[in-house]
Amino acid sequence: MQLTIDSLSVHYAGQTAPAVQDVSLSLPAGQIGVLLGPSGCGKTTLLRAVAGLETVSAGSIALAGEVISRPGYAVAPEQRRMGMVFQDYALFPHLDVGRNVAFGLQSLAKGERQKRVAEVLELVGLGGLEGRYPHELSGGQQQRVALARALAPRPQLLLLDEPFSNLDAGLRDRLAQELRDILRCHGTTALLVTHDQHEAFAMGDRIGVLYQGRLQQWADAATLYREPATAFVAQFIGQGMLVPALQDPSRSGWMQTPLGAISGPLAAGDSCLLLRAHEIVHDAQSPLQAELLHKAFRGSHWLYTLRLPTGETVLAEMPTDMTHAVGERVALRAQPGQLVTFSDPVQKAA
Template sequence: MFLSLTDVQVRYPGGAKPAVAGVTLGLAAGQIGVLIGPSGCGKTTLLRAVAGLEGVCGGRIALQGEVVSSTSVHIAAEARRIGMVFQDYALFPHLDVRRNVDFGIRHLDSTQRRARVDEVLELVGLGGMQSRYPHALSGGQQQRVALARALAPKPRLLLLDEPFSNLDVELRERLAHEVRAILKAAGATALFVTHDQLEAFAIGDVVGVMHEGRLQQWDDAYTLYHRPATRFVAEFIGHGVFAPAHLAQHGGQVVVQTPLGPLQDIEECPLPSAYPDGLCDVLLRADDIVHDPGAAVRGQIVRKAFRGADFLYTLRLPSGETVLAHVPSHYAHSVGDWVGIRVAMDHVVTFARLAEPPTSP
C-alpha cells in the first residue's frame, strides 16, 4: 500500500478517551480516499496525524513503505513531502496567483518555477490567471489556486481538510467532481476529509466512515450504502430507518416479516438462527419503499421535503412504525394524506434488535 495506517491511536493531553482509536486503512498509489463522519468523530485528527502535525500514541503510519509515525518514530511534517489544502484556502492576499502557487517551490530556479506554475494552473483550469490576486477570484477559483499550490512541489501524498465547506452546495458538488478529475490527471494519491456525503461519493475511490474515533467501515460508496458493516454506517449513510423484523424459514426459503408485510426471494438473507428467536431489525432505505396507489399497505404522510425531482416523505404506518420514501414530485400529496406503499428490495440488511428502553414507573 502507498499509504498504510495500522492500529493508529491519537490521544490529546487530558482526554478521557483517544481522539483516534485503533484505525487501520490503506490507500494504493493514485487512489483518493475520503474520511467522513459527524463533527468530533476524529477524522481531522487522523488527517493531522498523517500530515505529521499530531503524534501517535499507538500503531504506525507508513508512506511508501517508510514508517513516518509510531511510538518510536516521528518524521517532521516538513520532511514527509505531503501537500495540504485547508478549508480556508490560506492564500496570501498580497501575492498574485503565480507567487501564491510558487511559494513551495522557491528552491527551483526562476525558469523551472515559471514552467511548473504554468503547468499546474493549466491542470486546475486557471491558465492565464497568473497575474490575478485572490480578491479578484471566485471561491471556487481560490480553491483551485490552493490546490495548484499544494500540487506544485509534486508531493507524495495530498491531504485535503474540508476544502469546499466555505462554498455553496451546488458549487461544492460540481467542484468535487472537477477536483477528482484534476487529481486523477495529476496521478495524485490523496486523503480527503468532509462531512458531506455527496462530496465523499463524488470524489472518493474509497470512503471511510468514522464514529467516536473509530473507523466503522473503509469501502467503496456502493458497498457502504448497500452493505453497511455496522448499524452506525447504515444510519449515517443515505436515508433510511430500522424496522423490527422476524426471520422464519419455510421449507428452503427464509421469509422476512416486516411491518410492510413479508419479504421473500431476498438475496443474502441471513438464517433465523443468526438472531435470538429470529428477531432482528431490518434496514428500509427510502429507495426501497415504492409509492403504489394500489398497494394494500398504506402510510400517513407526517412530513415531506421537496427535493426537485422527488419528495422525501416520512410515513407513519398503522402499526406506528415510521418509514421514508422517495416519491416523484408530480405526486404532490399533502401532510396527513394516506398513500399506498410497498417494499421493493433485492437484498436485505439486518442487525441485532436494540434492547427496548426501560419503561418509566
C-alpha cells in the same frame, strides 16, 4: 505513494476516549481516499495525524513503506513531502497568484520556479492569472489556486480538509469532479475529509466511514451502499433505515416487519432489516396506512417522512405527481432489493 495506517490511535490530553481509535487502512498509490462521517467523528484528527500535526499514541503511519509516525517518533511535517489544502484555502492575501503558488518552491532556481507555477496553473485551469490577487478571484478560483500551490512541489500525498465546504452546492459538485480529473491526470495519491456523502461518492476510490473515532468500513462507494459492514454504515449511507424484523413462524423464508411480511431469510441472531427510501413505495391496494408527517420536493421525487402504525418513522421516495397533504394516510408497501439484516439497530458505534 501508498499510504498505510496500522492500528492507529490519537488521544488528546484531558479526554477519556481517544479521538481516533485502532484505525487501519491502506490507500494505494495514485488513488483518492475519502474520510467520511458526522462532525466530531475523528476524520480531521486522522488527517492531521497523517500530516504530522497530531501526535500518535498507538499504531503507525507509513508512506511508501517508510514509517513516518509511531509513538515516540515522527517525521517533521515539512519533511513528509505532503501537500495540504485547507478548508479556508489559507492563501496569502498580499501575494498574487503566482507568488502564492510558488511559495513552496523556494529551493528551485527562478526560471524553474516560474515554469512549474505556469504548469500547475494550466493544470487547474488558471493559466495566465499569475498576476491576480486572491480578492480578485471567485471562491472556485481561490480553491484552484490552493490546489495548485499544494501540487506545485510534487507531493507524495495530497491532503484535503473539507476543500469545498465554503462553496455553494452546484459549484461544489462541479469542482469535485474537476479535482478528481486533475488528481488522476497528475497521478497524485490523495486523502480528503468531508461530511458530504455526494462529495465522497464523486471523489473517492476508497471511502472510510468513521464514527466515534473508529473506522466502521473502508471500501468503494458501491460496497458501502450495498454491503454495509455495520449498522451505523447502513443508516448513515444513502438514507438507510433499520426496521425491526422477526422470522415468520408460519412461513419458512419470510420475515415480519412493521411494513408487513417480506420474502427472504433472516440470518440467525439478526433482528432488523435495512430499507432505503426508494424501497418503500406507494401501493393503493396495500392495507398498510402510514401518516404523512413531512414532505420535501427533491425535483425528481417527493421525499415523504411517514409514521407507521407501530410508531416507527420511515422515509419514502414518491413520484412528483403524488398530492398527499401532511396528516393524510398513505398506503405503503416495502419493496427491498438486496436483503441486508443486522443484529441490533442500536449498535451504531459497532
